[in-house]
Amino acid sequence: HAATVVGDTVGDPFKDTSSVALNPIIKFSTLFGLLAVEIALQIRHKAHAADSLNYGPILGVVMLIVGLVFVWRSFYAMRIPKKDAAAPSGAH
Numbered sequence: 001h002a003a004t005v006v007g008d009t010v011g012d013p014f015k016d017t018s019s020v021a022l023n024p025i026i027k028f029s030t031l032f033g034l035l036a037v038e039i040a041l042q043i044r045h046k047a048h049a050a051d052s053l054n055y056g057p058i059l060g061v062v063m064l065i066v067g068l069v070f071v072w073r074s075f076y077a078m079r080i081p082k083k084d085a086a087a088p089s090g091a092h
Contacts, residue, residue: 040056047054 040060043056043059044054047056
């Protein structure tokens with residue numbers, strides 16, 4: 001039946017095109033998160049063992065700020081400005 005064929009292929013183009021591109025990003029994000037947690041735990045254990053300042057949260061806040069700056073730049077600072085529609089386009 002034609003309706004089942006159309007309904008069956010609705011999600012396939014998105015799945016085929018996005019999963020290939022997103023798969024490495026998802027894998028990298030997961031790996032980076034696991035490594036970041038491991039590093040944070042090592043910093044905390046070393047600071048606790050040496051009775052010194054635990055600078056893990058400070059480092060985390062700094063990395064969060066750096067990440068937010070990159071997000072802001074990618075979404076807002078790099079936008080192409082719109083041309084003003086009310087401005088004259090030039091002399092004729």
